[in-house]
Amino acid sequence: MKVIESRGLGKGFSKVVALDGLSFGVESGAITGLIGPNGAGKTTAIKIMLGLLRPDEGSVLVFGERPWGNARIAERVGAVLEKPHFPFGMKVEDYLTRIARMHGYPPSKALDDLRRVGLDQARDRRIGKLSAGMLQKFALVHALINEPELVVADEPTSNLDPQVRNEVLGLIVSLNKERGTTFLISSHLLPELSRVCDTAVIISEGRMVGSGNLQDLYRSFGAEVVRVSTDSPGALAEAIRSLAYVVSVEVSGENLVVETNREAAEGQLYLDIPRLAAQVHARLYGIESKNASLEELFRKAVSSDQGKGGKAA
Amino acid sequence: MSSQGEPKKRRGSAFTELLSIFLHLDHRLPVLEASAFLFFSGVLLFSSVSNGGASSAFSYMAGPGGLSLTSLILVVLILKNLASGWGNDFEKGTMQTFLTYPLSRGKAFLARLVSSLFVPLGLMTLAQFSVIFLIAPGFALARFGSLLLGFLTSLTTPLLVAALVVLAVLWAKSGGVPFALGLVAYFMMLIFLAFLFSVGSSGGYHYVVWAVFFLNPVYAFSSYFNNQTGMFGYNTPVPTYAQAVELLAANLLLSLALLAVGALLFVKRTEA
Numbered sequence: 053m054k055v056i057e058s059r060g061l062g063k064g065f066s067k068v069v070a071l072d073g074l075s076f077g078v079e080s081g082a083i084t085g086l087i088g089p090n091g092a093g094k095t096t097a098i099k100i101m102l103g104l105l106r107p108d109e110g111s112v113l114v115f116g117e118r119p120w121g122n123a124r125i126a127e128r129v130g131a132v133l134e135k136p137h138f139p140f141g142m143k144v145e146d147y148l149t150r151i152a153r154m155h156g157y158p159p160s161k162a163l164d165d166l167r168r169v170g171l172d173q174a175r176d177r178r179i180g181k182l183s184a185g186m187l188q189k190f191a192l193v194h195a196l197i198n199e200p201e202l203v204v205a206d207e208p209t210s211n212l213d214p215q216v217r218n219e220v221l222g223l224i225v226s227l228n229k230e231r232g233t234t235f236l237i238s239s240h241l242l243p244e245l246s247r248v249c250d251t252a253v254i255i256s257e258g259r260m261v262g263s264g265n266l267q268d269l270y271r272s273f274g275a276e277v278v279r280v281s282t283d284s285p286g287a288l289a290e291a292i293r294s295l296a297y298v299v300s301v302e303v304s305g306e307n308l309v310v311e312t313n314r315e316a317a318e319g320q321l322y323l324d325i326p327r328l329a330a331q332v333h334a335r336l337y338g339i340e341s342k343n344a345s346l347e348e349l350f351r352k353a354v355s356s357d358q359g360k361g362g363k364a365a
Numbered sequence: 366m367s368s369q370g371e372p373k374k375r376r377g378s379a380f381t382e383l384l385s386i387f388l389h390l391d392h393r394l395p396v397l398e399a400s401a402f403l404f405f406s407g408v409l410l411f412s413s414v415s416n417g418g419a420s421s422a423f424s425y426m427a428g429p430g431g432l433s434l435t436s437l438i439l440v441v442l443i444l445k446n447l448a449s450g451w452g453n454d455f456e457k458g459t460m461q462t463f464l465t466y467p468l469s470r471g472k473a474f475l476a477r478l479v480s481s482l483f484v485p486l487g488l489m490t491l492a493q494f495s496v497i498f499l500i501a502p503g504f505a506l507a508r509f510g511s512l513l514l515g516f517l518t519s520l521t522t523p524l525l526v527a528a529l530v531v532l533a534v535l536w537a538k539s540g541g542v543p544f545a546l547g548l549v550a551y552f553m554m555l556i557f558l559a560f561l562f563s564v565g566s567s568g569g570y571h572y573v574v575w576a577v578f579f580l581n582p583v584y585a586f587s588s589y590f591n592n593q594t595g596m597f598g599y600n601t602p603v604p605t606y607a608q609a610v611e612l613l614a615a616n617l618l619l620s621l622a623l624l625a626v627g628a629l630l631f632v633k634r635t636e637a
Contacts (some may be wrong), residue, residue, distance in 0.1 A: 104464055106636045121632075123379070126467035133465070137458035139390055147386070154382035154466060 053080045055115055055202050055234050056101060062109030062258075063096050070096040072258035073110065078202075078236050078251075083228050085249035086238035087350055093258040094238040095134050098206045101236070102131050114202070127155070130195030132205035136187055140180025144171065144190060147179060148197060155198035165193045169223060185216035192220060196227065202234045203227075209244060221248050256354045278321055280308040284334035291328040297321075306337070379468035380476055387480035391446045398485070401438045402492040420590040426493070426515025435489055435516065439523040442489075444547045446481030447530050452540015464635060474631040478624065482527055486520065514613070518582050521616045525580075526551045528623035535630045558584070566601040574601055578612050585609040 056078035063071040071093045078084045088094050099105040100112055103119035103126070112119065119125045138147060148162035166172045169189045174182060182190060188208065195203055208224075209217045225248050227233045239245050245252070252269060254262040262269055282288045289301045289308050297320070302309040312321060322339060329336045392398070426433065454460040454477075463473055493516060497505040505512065526547055533543035558581045565573030578585035585604045604612065 099461075102465055104461055104635075121469060123467040123469055126465060129465075131465040133458070133461055135458060137462050139386060139459060140457075141393070142386070142389060146389075150382045150386055151466075154379045 054078060055080045056112065056236065058097070058101075058110070058112040060110030061097065061100060061107050061112055063093075063100065063105065063107050070258055071100075071107070074255060074258060074260055075110075076253045076255075076260045076263050078234065078253075080201075080234050081228075081232045082250045083224065083235040083237065083248050085245040085252040086236060086255065087240070087245060087252050088238075088255040089240055092255045094240075094255060095206055096258075097255070098134075098204055098236070098238055101204055102129065127198065128201050130198065130200035130203040132191050132195045132203065132208045134206040134210075136191035136194075138179045138190075138194070140178060142179055143175070144177055144179055144182070145175035148190075148194060151194060152197050157197070161197065165197055169193055169219075185212050188212055188216065188220060189223075192223060196233075199231070200233065202236070205235065205237045207239055208237060209239065217244060224248055254350055254354070261354055278310045278312075278325075279338075279340050280310060280325060281306055281337035281339075282308065282329065282334045283337070284332060287332040288325075288329055288334040291332050292325065295324055295328075379466050380472045383463060383466060383468065383473060384476040384479060387450065387476055388484065391450050391480045392484065395488075397438060397442045397445070398488045398492065401434075401489060402496065404434055404438070420511075423511045423515035423518070423586055423590060426512055426519055433519045435493055436519045436523050439485060439489055439520070440526060440548070440551050442485045443482055443523060443527045444530060444544050446485065447527065447534055447547070448540030448544035450481050450540075451477060451531070451534045452543065455534070455538035456540065460635065470632045470635060471628060474628045478531070478627075482531075482624075490516065514586065514610075517617070518586055518613055521582055521613065521620070522551065522554060524617065524620040525623075526554065528620045528627065531624060531627040532630060535627060535634050538634060554581075571602050578604060578609075579615060582609060582613040582616050585612045 054077040056076075058077070059075050061071050061074040062069075074093065074097055086094050086097065096105065100107050101114055101119055103122055106120045114125050115128055117125055119129075145162055145166065148166065149159040152159060152161045152165075163172060163175060166175055169192070171186060171189055171193065174186055179187070179190065188211075192205075192208065195205070203224075205224075209220050212220065221244060224235055224237070228235060237245065237249070246266065249266060251265050252263065253260060254269075280288065280292075283306065285303045285306055285308055289303050292298055292301050292308065292310055297312050299311045300309075301311075310321065310325075325339055326336060328334075426435070454463065464470065466473075468476075494505070494512075497512065529550060530543050530547035533546060534540055537543055558577050561573055562577045562584055564570065565577060574584075578588070586609050588601060588603045589606055589609050
């Protein structure tokens with residue numbers, strides 16, 4: 053079941069087109085990554101899903117309803133905005149207590165939730181006095197106080213040190229497993245998303261250029277990457293580049309990192325490389341498949357979109 | 366998020382809780398409100414207003430040309446709330462957080478308005494009338510109608526300025542400039558209307574005088590109380606009591622209409 057369904061979403065600001073027919077869906081119970089570079093339209097898409105912006109074109113349904121001006125949706129959705137802004141003069145527990153009551157929970161829930169993320173020590177501190185990491189955790193607790201079915205988080209780990217980043221990601225994974233909370237997480241920090249996401253939606257210049265299960269995406273974009281060790285990297289690299297299905301060959305010391313396109317039959321590379329090595333009299337030390345990173349996947353998805361006539365430069 | 370002992374969920378009121386947040390932010394240090402109470406006490410103790418009639422009761426509340434203590438304190442208090450409250454909400458992005466809560470934009474606007482505008486009005490009313498009833502209860506009871514009329518009239522200019530500043534804050538999505546403009550507009554309005562009134566009176570431009578009566582009903586009531594002879598010796602039109610009350614109601618309705626426009630503008634300005 054899809055909790056978010058976006059169809060042909062368009063939004064512009066003055067002369068800038070932020071979203072240009074964005075269509076995608078988010079499955080219930082999944083952790084979905086919304087991937088794209090800065091300016092791809094991630095924040096705009098998220099704000100539309102949260103009912104903060106009204107789309108110019110297309111539609112988005114959250115739990116089957118339009119989110120704009122819809123208070124019912126807000127009861128079921130938790131929001132972590134890109135830059136968390138709260139009344140900084142208010143105390144942590146005081147503010148969270150009011151938000152808990154707003155959703156019909158007793159005030160004690162605020163402290164319980166603060167305790168869970170280790171913020172109970174800061175309960176009497178003013179929100180404005182929290183460190184960046186604490187503020188991000190507070191933003192997450194704030195989004196989860198109403199035990200939402202869906203959490204939409206815009207760059208929830210940006211500007212955090214690795215330790216806090218791990219804590220935040222760990223919290224997301226544990227909530228997803230414990231309560232089946234659906235997460236849509238936007239980020240341009242791809243390595244961290246690949247650690248927690250089941251599925252991904254790749255957007256570029258306001259359009260979706262790929263979506264689905266991460267493994268399927270790796271497969272569909274043919275991001276087959278092979279590491280080759282040899283005593284003649286230069287000559288072998290030159291020979292491999294002549295193969296039609298090879299996209300790039302990077303030389304790093306005695307290693308070559310070979311990336312192929314989607315048409316490549318997985319086994320073909322393992323036949324061609326030894327043949328070429330023999331032709332150029334290069335000794336092979338090893339060939340190993342290297343799983344493409346989410347970053348490589350993203351790059352491939354965007355370049356594939358451009359190949360289809362996408363407007364990305 | 367609680368893993369053990371799930372707390373029981375009841376129906377919450379997003380409006381009430383958001384209002385309590387705004388009240389906390391706007392009235393955490395009620396220095397101006399407390400000062401107002403002390404000022405009113407001092408003014409009443411050291412004046413002889415409590416020996417006067419209906420006219421002096423009205424003048425005590427409304428002040429000369431609408432420049433009363435109530436009016437001045439209200440303007441500062443309301444503009445402070447609008448600038449540091451609404452302005453900051455937009456400038457710092459807190460408004461976006463508030464809009465993720467389960468309530469409509471109209472209710473979010475109303476909660477903000479109640480905290481920054483109607484609560485100061487309520488506090489002023491409480492301060493003003495409690496002082497009168499404490500210090501001169503006999504006078505307060507005998508002249509309650511005139512006092513109430515004077516008080517309502519003293520609200521007209523601050524309310525009009527506040528409504529215009531609400532529109533300015535929503536349009537600019539910031540508080541600093543609208544705050545300064547609001548203060549300037551308040552004093553300019555008082556000065557300009559005084560000037561307009563004297564020009565209208567001396568030149569016999571009755572429509573100008575009626576316009577001033579509408580924009581600042583203090584002039585309408587002053588003309589009425591000054592015994593229908595015309596102010597400053599000129600042949601100014603003199604409203605009846607009913608007309609003066611109608612002008613007061615129309616003025617208050619104008620401010621409310623501008624605030625209604627503000628609600629629509631709020632929805633529009635939080636769209637993008």
